[in-house]
Amino acid sequence: MSTKRVTSHDVARLAGVSRTTVSFVLNNVPGMQISEDTRRRVFEAARQLNYHPDATARRMAAGQTNVIGFVLRQSHEQAFADHFMPQVLSGLSQAASAQGFHTLFEPIPPGDNSGTYLRLINERHADGIVLSGPRSDDEDLLKIRAEGAKVVLLGQLPDSDIPFVDVDNVGGACMATQHLIELGHQRIAMITNAPLAYTASTARLAGYRQALTLSGIQSDDRLVRYGNFTPQSGYTAMNDLLAQELRPTAVFVASDTVALGAVQAIRQVGLRVPEDIALVGFDDIPLAEFMDPPLTTIRLPALGLGFGGADLLIRLISGDEVNLTQIILETQLVVRDSSGANLSIRK
Amino acid sequence: MSTKRVTSHDVARLAGVSRTTVSFVLNNVPGMQISEDTRRRVFEAARQLNYHPDATARRMAAGQTNVIGFVLRQSHEQAFADHFMPQVLSGLSQAASAQGFHTLFEPIPPGDNSGTYLRLINERHADGIVLSGPRSDDEDLLKIRAEGAKVVLLGQLPDSDIPFVDVDNVGGACMATQHLIELGHQRIAMITNAPLAYTASTARLAGYRQALTLSGIQSDDRLVRYGNFTPQSGYTAMNDLLAQELRPTAVFVASDTVALGAVQAIRQVGLRVPEDIALVGFDDIPLAEFMDPPLTTIRLPALGLGFGGADLLIRLISGDEVNLTQIILETQLVVRDSSGANLSIRK
DNA sequence: CTATATTACTAACACGTGTTAGTAACTCGT
DNA sequence: ACGAGTTACTAACACGTGTTAGTAATATAG
Structure with missing residues (x-):
């Protein structure tokens, strides 16, 4: 020993x-x-x-660590509220280990603005990082980029040439809304997943409006409410919608978790899903399948997001000529009962 | 650059x-x-x-990596089926970074018996590892232990002196069952979370029996069914229980996910929860709170498990004299509606 | 039989740090 | 004025690998 x-x-x-x-x-x-x-x-x-x-000596000689860092900027609650992040992490480490890389997991404590993740690349703990939950006002990010650091974002930053992999939020939201339109709905409300400060929220709202416009339906802001990640926020938002003079016949809730509260609110006033109000969620959390009724929703390529991020990063590290550094992954509509697609007749 | x-x-x-x-x-x-x-x-x-x-050069000079490895032996589906693993990981990296350590995330691809995690310590990628999902027949584990590797298990191995941190499955299951007994139930069934090959399943079953014995209730094997992680298995198991001549008035389901299927089965035959059959789950998954009815369940100290594991490991690495190397963390009963504790009257 | 090519190696340096042992210069007490 | 102690440093080694340049010994060609 x-x-x-x-x-x-x-x-x-x-x-x-x-x-x-x-x-x-x-x-x-x-x-x-x-x-x-x-x-x-x-x-x-x-x-x-x-x-x-000895791996350390090897790294010293090679001048490369063969490690990628996975930096999580979101709070724990937000990041792991559902199945999503774990799957991303799983895809990430799969891609990494397939190429002989290891994965350093580095969550940033909420409220930590000291830019601890800078050390990851400054001190060469890793050859590059995959950064989840990027913010536009992140000066550290621009700084290390300027110094030549390899960075791939999970999620987009507006007007930036930083490489990223993201989920097609606009397309997914559009698909969800179109599904409701195809089922005959005209008065379709929306509850966002989070405040509009989050790019994903903005994108999903944009997709919702796009679908309405494409079908010639007038977009009505009085039918839009804002969620905040939690079922509670969905409950409140839905109650608010139900209190309107002209009730919507369908609601696109841009988060399954938020939809959970929405369903409760609908039930509480004695209405039925999907007969009285049809619902489509977003995210396809593991329990969407087992909700009552099973939730029609948009499935995200979580594994692919992580896999793609790591793959892109490693290609950048290896110095390969990469022609496509900004990648958007398609989503998928999962039809269950909450949207009413399985009802025999619609009135 | x-x-x-x-x-x-x-x-x-x-x-x-x-x-x-x-x-x-x-x-x-x-x-x-x-x-x-x-x-x-x-x-x-x-x-x-x-x-x-340069971190690498520093490690070389110090002869220490200041990295701990988190090795995940379970399949992805199993590990991340709920909120649990992410929280463990979060606690782990919190404890690590508080002591100046980094966390290397290393899932083992299912069916990979080549012992890849051996390389983590053989090649000195990490100073020690936290191993989740240990198996008794893991020869690699004994091998590296014999070579002096620092290892902490998440979960117990019977008759072993390997340091571990675990959740008190026996105590939790006992608490859940006692809760039902205190509510006046005598004929209490159980559906396990998984086959008995899993130590956690055995422990929870033992806790259930312990509670019955303590209250002088005869344990009856005809009231025990076996789940398999999924809601489907809970649905099947519950249907099986309902088909018995003497129906139980309460069921302890040792997994919230499995309980989900159990609730469906009960509903389907026109019975009510908790009026006709009371239910207590296990794990406190995020959606237990939002099930219909909200599920009474046992909350696990997931964050503490990760934190404790990393902390123990780092103390072992540092060469501190550690007097307690096998730690069991207490669970907590979360009373909601499914157990009937909130009903005004019981008949 | 000699010049050249091939085979099968090795000496020595580079990577960037932490740390031990040592050394000048300077101060101080007597 | 001299030895002892203190202050403020530095030279040199250790960590364990990958790799470039070089070298003997042998095989081949003319």
């Missing part, structure tokens, strides 16, 4: 060759002439001593 | 001192006599050159 670490030097000695030869054999360096006999002796010595090259 | 990295050598030159002095000043090494003037010059030079010490 307290015995010294086995180094390539030890292997060399046992095999009766130089350390250089050991390196050549074990790394299988192409173009190096090594006799079959020596090769065998080195392998045998390494096996016998249970030799494992 | 392609300009060379700023090293402590550069700082030394600019400040007109040796590299050693730079190291003494910047690391504030105690007992070293440095004049106030020199000290200032070094700080100024470092600031001016925007110097950041």
Whole structure:
């Protein structure tokens, strides 16, 4: 236990060759002439001593860490409120490990403006970072970018050339709304997932309006309410909508979690989903399937988002010529019962 | 961008001192006599050159990585089926970063028996690992332990002296069952969260039986069914229970996710929760609060589990004398409506 | 038989830090 | 004026690898 670490030097000695030869054999360096006999002796010595090259020394020599950092700017509650982030993380580390990279997980404590994630790249803990929850006013981000740091964002920043991977929020919201339109609804309300300070909220609202416009329906701001991540906010928003003189026949709620509260509000006034009010959510959280009624919603390519982010970042790190550095991933409509698509007749 | 990295050598030159002095000043090494003037010059030079010490070189010199690995053995679906793992991860990295450690996230692809996580410690990517989802038949685990690797398990291994942090499954299940007993139930069934191959399942079943025994109720195996993580399995198991000649008046379902299916089954035969059948779940998933009816359940100290695991591991790494290496964290009963505790009268 | 090419290696440097042992210069007590 | 102690540093080594340039020994060609 307290015995010294086995180094390539030890292997060399046992095999009766130089350390250089050991390196050549074990790394299988192409173009190096090594006799079959020596090769065998080195392998045998390494096996016998249970030799494992030291990753730190290797990094030092290579000038590369083979590590990517995953920086989480959102608060824990927000990031892990649903299935989403874990899946992103999973996709990320899958892509990383497929290319021989490791993943450093670095959540930023809420309210920490000291720019701790700068250290990740300044001190070379990682070769690059995937940054989730970017903010436009992030000066640190611009700074390290200017210094040549490799960064990929998860989510977009308006008017920026920083590489990113994002989910097609506009397209998804449009799809959700069109689904309701196709089912015959004309008076369709919307409850956002969060305040409009969040780009995703703005995008989903834009998609909703786009769908209405495409079908020639007048967009009416009195039918738009603002959620705030929580079921409570959905409950409040829906009550507000129900109190209107002209009740909507369908609501697009841009977050399944928020939709949960909306359903409760509808039930509480004695109305039924989807018979009286049809509902489409967004996110496809794991329990959407088991809600009462099962929620029609938009599924996000969470795994793909993480995978794509890591993949893009690693290509940037490797210095490959990357022609497409801003990627938008398609969403998918999952039809269940809450939208009324499975009702035999619509009046 | 392609300009060379700023090293402590550069700082030394600019400040007109040796590299050693730079190291003494910047690391504030105690007992070293440095004049106030020199000290200032070094700080100024470092600031001016925007110097950041290279983490890799530092590790090499220190012989320590200041990194802990978080190894996930469960499949993604299983690990992230609910809020649990993300919270563990969050607690873990909080504890780590509080002590100057970074967190390497290393999920093991399902079906990968090549023992990839061995490399984490063999190649010194990390000073130690927190291993989630340990298996008794894991030879790799015993091997690296024998070589002196620092390992902390999340979850217990029977008859082992390996340090671990775990949730009190027995106590939690006992508490859940006692809650039902206190509400007047005598004929209490149980649906497990998973097959008994999983230690957590066995422990929860033991807790259920313990509670019955303590109250002098005869434990009846015909009232026990086995879930399999999913709502579907809960649906099936509950239907099976309902088909019995003598229906239980209450059921302890050792997983909220499984309980979801159980509720559906009960509803489908026209019975009510909790009036006809009372229900207590386990895990307190985020949506338990919003189920219909809101689910009484056992809340797990997920954050504390991660935090405790990292903390214990780092203490082991630091060589501190640790007197308690096997830690069990208490759970908490969250009373909502599904258990009938809020009904005014019980018949 | 000699010049050249090939084979099979190795010596030495680079990566950037932390740290131990040592050394001038300067102060101080006697 | 001299030895001892203090102050303020520095030279040199260690950490463990990857890699470039070079070198003997052997094979091949003319």
